[in-house]
């Protein structure tokens with residue numbers, strides 16, 4: 001209810017702010033800075049706009065991980081078209097949220113990484129995921145029978161650990177090259193090459209290089225040092241609690 005009440009207020013505030021900005025920029029700029037003026041207004045307007053998912057997650061007690069640790073890099077793949085189904089389902093949601101304990105553990109993992117590799121940081125592809133989004137992902141894989149689908153996406157009826165704000169999908173980012181490390185596959189690659197349990201086999205067959213394996217091992221090392229557990233089928237996915245424990249502690253995220 002509060003979301004609906006706040007929306008008109010936010011809209012009004014945005015209009016007033018962009019008007020004030022336009023006036024102040026027009027007053028003290030020369031003709032060459034028009035573009036700059038537009039950019040400033042746009043930036044402020046965007047920062048005021050909050051996704052319904054975001055306000056809902058805040059109301060449910062979830063934590064914006066970059067507020068805990070601003071050196072974490074966030075690149076939500078479902079808030080872009082760079083994902084397995086090529087559609088943006090998060091819209092304007094750009095921030096990553098977790099329950100407080102997993103969020104603090106993630107900060108600890110990032111600190112452990114930076115302590116030994118000052119140019120590296122964790123890069124977050126997905127974190128807390130509202131159940132509505134889980135249904136979208138499940139339906140996107142409807143070409144597969146449900147049993148097979150569960151290898152890649154949790155059934156919304158059971159809920160993924162992401163739906164409780166206790167799981168995170170991530171990789172490692174090099175702040176010098178401005179690129180994520182090579183892990184051998186892209187995020188959300190649905191195939192054996194992404195399976196940690198088949199890494200030795202993939203290495204022997206020449207499908208995975210020593211360096212790619214080393215990068216995955218570094219990710220697992222820092223995440224496990226902070227209390228996260230890897231899974232056997234996706235190198236990027238880590239759970240802070242089991243599904244059973246997460247269900248005991250938290251409600252599913254709406």
Ligand SMILES: [Zn+2]
Pocket residue numbers: 162167168169236237238
């Ligand atoms: Zn995941």
